[in-house]
Every structure is written in structure tokens, then in C-alpha cells.
Amino acid sequence: MTQAPAVADFSARLLDWFDTHGRHDLPWQHPRTPYRVWLSEIMLQQTQVAVVAPYFERFIAALPNLPALAAASQDQVLALWSGLGYYARARNLHAAAKVCVEIHGGELPRDAAALRALPGIGRSTAGAILAQAWGERAAILDGNVKRVLCRVHGIDGWPGMPAIEKKLWVIAESLLPDARLADYTQAQMDFGATLCTRADPACRQCPMQPDCIASRDGRTAELPSPKPGKPLPLRTAHMLVIEDAAGRVLLQRRPPTGVWACLWSLPEHADLAEARLWLERHVHDELERLQAGEPILHGFSHYRLQIRPHRLRGIRARDAIGDNEDLRWAPRSELANIGLPAPVRRLLKE
Structure with missing residues (x-):
């Protein structure tokens, strides 16, 4: 044997x-x-x-x-x-x-x-x-x-x-x-x-x-035994791709805990109503100009994330942005040297 x-x-x-x-x-x-x-x-x-x-x-x-x-x-x-x-x-x-x-x-x-x-x-x-x-x-x-x-x-x-x-x-x-x-x-x-x-x-x-x-025993496909699993839940995040007249992108630092902790990313919201309220506090411009882009699907170990990008170009920011350490304008030429989540970097390239 x-x-x-x-x-x-x-x-x-x-x-x-x-x-x-x-x-x-x-x-x-x-x-x-x-x-x-x-x-x-x-x-x-x-x-x-x-x-x-x-x-x-x-x-x-x-x-x-x-x-x-x-x-x-x-x-x-x-x-x-x-x-x-x-x-x-x-x-x-x-x-x-x-x-x-x-x-x-x-x-x-x-x-x-x-x-x-x-x-x-x-x-x-x-x-x-x-x-x-x-x-x-x-x-x-x-x-x-x-x-x-x-x-x-x-x-x-x-x-x-x-x-x-x-x-x-x-x-x-x-x-x-x-x-x-x-x-x-x-x-x-x-x-x-x-x-x-x-x-x-x-x-x-x-x-x-x-x-x-x-x-x-002909069991190479069975071993090791897979993890008992269940379908991963799908979450949606609305990300704001905001550019000023100079083409700079507005970035927001992620919280110190959770997914992508401490990385720079795009302003993110669970729904459009929340996104519009945030925009009203931070920009001067008409919000009807939000343009929805193609969604991006990104997988994590415990859930899937559907990113729905919304673009605003030529934006004038309120003064509060300059006083906020967790918000910054970034020229596109500097994005390669900033810690960004992979799907956000891909989104900005597109």
C-alpha cells in the first residue's frame, strides 16, 4: 500500500x-x-x-x-x-x-x-x-x-x-x-x-x-479540501472624480482602519444622495453636471465592490478643502508617486 x-x-x-x-x-x-x-x-x-x-x-x-x-x-x-x-x-x-x-x-x-x-x-x-x-x-x-x-x-x-x-x-x-x-x-x-x-x-x-x-487515489483535484464558503456579497461605492480647471484631481485620504487604510483615494459615498451633500459642502459648481462612468468591479477576500465613478471637471473648490489634511489636489503627473488603491489608479488612467 x-x-x-x-x-x-x-x-x-x-x-x-x-x-x-x-x-x-x-x-x-x-x-x-x-x-x-x-x-x-x-x-x-x-x-x-x-x-x-x-x-x-x-x-x-x-x-x-x-x-x-x-x-x-x-x-x-x-x-x-x-x-x-x-x-x-x-x-x-x-x-x-x-x-x-x-x-x-x-x-x-x-x-x-x-x-x-x-x-x-x-x-x-x-x-x-x-x-x-x-x-x-x-x-x-x-x-x-x-x-x-x-x-x-x-x-x-x-x-x-x-x-x-x-x-x-x-x-x-x-x-x-x-x-x-x-x-x-x-x-x-x-x-x-x-x-x-x-x-x-x-x-x-x-x-x-x-x-x-x-x-x-485520483484525488489531486479534491485536495486540499476547499474552504466551506458562501457567495460573496456585492457592495456599491460611488466615487467622485473631481478635476479643477488645471486638471488636478481631488484626492481624499482613507480612514486609518478598514479597507485601503491610510491610502489616498477618491471621495467615496454609499449613495448618490450622500455624494451630493458632500459636494454641496466642498464645491461651488452646479451638481447636475455629474457624469456617470462605466462601473468597475473589484474583488476582496470577503466581498465584491462595484465602483460607480462620477466625473466633474473644471470644478472650483470651497476654502474648506485647503484646511483639510485629508483632502488634496494632485496633478496627474504626480499620481504615480502617491499611494492609491489599484482600481482607483486604473480608473484615473482611464
């Missing part, structure tokens, strides 16, 4: 596969410093390597080390992050850098508990940093690793359930090799991202296939 590969056999097969098929030229690997590893791991949370690479290079060019990140303004950090999504990652990254300067001498701590105490660093991210930056014997359990372990070991149940996750952590830690921890950590991520993929995994090329329970 087929069984999952033994501990030493699993890591040896995976490292052999990595030597030939793994990714060895990622920008954060050369040089592989703790700061660069940390930044890449935060960026790679729920985001693919191909998307992250150019953002990483732009970010590292502007803020090349941890003290530089700590000294940067939040607006600069969010502008560099703009387009990557999940902006809490950027805010946590910035906050963690400040903590490191304050209590760790401007360096990432080489300790699992101290790393996990920093904003935005959980157990798996701490393990990835320890293994890749310092070669520590630490396990990871990101989405790719969960998928591989569920298939190879034939584990039923959604991997996000505490009981299933606990079981996967035990397996992940038992499989750690004694050497080449940085390569092994990268190999796990590469293996799940490029071979044991969510859809259409390349099982015939897989070094684990002879002992993979999901392959044996």
Missing part, C-alpha cells in the same frame, strides 16, 4: 528537484540579507512572484535597509506598495521597522518569538525568515506547502481549520532536513507554485508521485 515518503527521503527528493528546477535568480536572493528576505516574504503573502519582483526592486532601491524603512513616511511606504494590494502588509512592515530600530538596534531579531512579536509576522513568515536569512532549522506552512502536504499525505479537511493546520505543522517540522535550510524553504515554495499547482499539477514530473496518496 502506498505511503507518504519518509522524512529524509522527502527532503532529499525535494532538494534534488530544486537543484534542477527551482528558482535561483530571484532579486531577494542576491544578496540574501535578513532585510531583503523579510521584505520579500511580506510581499509574497497572497501575491505571486512575477507580480512581486518589480515591486521589490523599486522598494529596495528607495528604501535599501531597515533603518531607511523606519525613517520613511507612511505616505512614501504606501506609494511604493501601491498596486500590490493587502495594504495592511505595508503598514505592518513600516511599524515593525520602527520597533526594530527602537528595541533591536535597527536589525531584525534572530529569534522566533521576537520575530513573531513584530507586526505582520506570523509563525510561517518567521520560519521563512529564520531559515532563509540565517539557515535556522525552522518550518514554514504557507498555502503552497499546505497543498503539497495535504496531497502527499492524503489529508482531508480545509487546511485553515485549527485541527488540520496543527496536524500539518507537525508534518512540516518532521520533514525538515539537517542542512540547506534556505534552499529547502525556497524549494517548498517553488514546488507548490510551479509543479504541485492548485489546478492541473504536473504529477508525471513529480518526484513525490510514487508515494503521493492523492495521486494514488
Whole structure:
């Protein structure tokens, strides 16, 4: 009867596969410093390597080390992050850098508990940093690793359930090799991202296939078990695209909590009546000139957002705008350097 590969056999097969098929030229690997590893791991949370690479290079060019990140303004950090999504990652990254300067001498701590105490660093991210930056014997359990372990070991149940996750952590830690921890950590991520993929995994090329329970039982499409779900609700937001006579766009800073927290965006309202009241307080012009544009649909993890843009051009603002720190006129030439949500940036380009 087929069984999952033994501990030493699993890591040896995976490292052999990595030597030939793994990714060895990622920008954060050369040089592989703790700061660069940390930044890449935060960026790679729920985001693919191909998307992250150019953002990483732009970010590292502007803020090349941890003290530089700590000294940067939040607006600069969010502008560099703009387009990557999940902006809490950027805010946590910035906050963690400040903590490191304050209590760790401007360096990432080489300790699992101290790393996990920093904003935005959980157990798996701490393990990835320890293994890749310092070669520590630490396990990871990101989405790719969960998928591989569920298939190879034939584990039923959604991997996000505490009981299933606990079981996967035990397996992940038992499989750690004694050497080449940085390569092994990268190999796990590469293996799940490029071979044991969510859809259409390349099982015939897989070094684990002879002992993979999901392959044996024809269950690769079923494992890992999907999250029990329900249809995502649809919300509507009316966004005001307001331009003055010089073509500058009126931006409004988002609240410090919630979706797109602290980013600059467009004035947003739940309905048109609310939007008109806001306009009456802030602009002099006739409101009948509102022009509705094509709606944009944007997906979040817990709901879908339908953005309905309304354009006003050649607007004269009331003095209250100049006194409000959360409102600003921005020339279109400066928009690339401002932290904007991706759908808002797309809307302004259109």
C-alpha cells in the first residue's frame, strides 16, 4: 500500500528537484540579507512572484535597509506598495521597522518569538525568515506547502481549520532536513507554485508521485479540501472624480482602519444622495453636471465592490478643502508617486 515518503527521503527528493528546477535568480536572493528576505516574504503573502519582483526592486532601491524603512513616511511606504494590494502588509512592515530600530538596534531579531512579536509576522513568515536569512532549522506552512502536504499525505479537511493546520505543522517540522535550510524553504515554495499547482499539477514530473496518496487515489483535484464558503456579497461605492480647471484631481485620504487604510483615494459615498451633500459642502459648481462612468468591479477576500465613478471637471473648490489634511489636489503627473488603491489608479488612467 502506498505511503507518504519518509522524512529524509522527502527532503532529499525535494532538494534534488530544486537543484534542477527551482528558482535561483530571484532579486531577494542576491544578496540574501535578513532585510531583503523579510521584505520579500511580506510581499509574497497572497501575491505571486512575477507580480512581486518589480515591486521589490523599486522598494529596495528607495528604501535599501531597515533603518531607511523606519525613517520613511507612511505616505512614501504606501506609494511604493501601491498596486500590490493587502495594504495592511505595508503598514505592518513600516511599524515593525520602527520597533526594530527602537528595541533591536535597527536589525531584525534572530529569534522566533521576537520575530513573531513584530507586526505582520506570523509563525510561517518567521520560519521563512529564520531559515532563509540565517539557515535556522525552522518550518514554514504557507498555502503552497499546505497543498503539497495535504496531497502527499492524503489529508482531508480545509487546511485553515485549527485541527488540520496543527496536524500539518507537525508534518512540516518532521520533514525538515539537517542542512540547506534556505534552499529547502525556497524549494517548498517553488514546488507548490510551479509543479504541485492548485489546478492541473504536473504529477508525471513529480518526484513525490510514487508515494503521493492523492495521486494514488485520483484525488489531486479534491485536495486540499476547499474552504466551506458562501457567495460573496456585492457592495456599491460611488466615487467622485473631481478635476479643477488645471486638471488636478481631488484626492481624499482613507480612514486609518478598514479597507485601503491610510491610502489616498477618491471621495467615496454609499449613495448618490450622500455624494451630493458632500459636494454641496466642498464645491461651488452646479451638481447636475455629474457624469456617470462605466462601473468597475473589484474583488476582496470577503466581498465584491462595484465602483460607480462620477466625473466633474473644471470644478472650483470651497476654502474648506485647503484646511483639510485629508483632502488634496494632485496633478496627474504626480499620481504615480502617491499611494492609491489599484482600481482607483486604473480608473484615473482611464
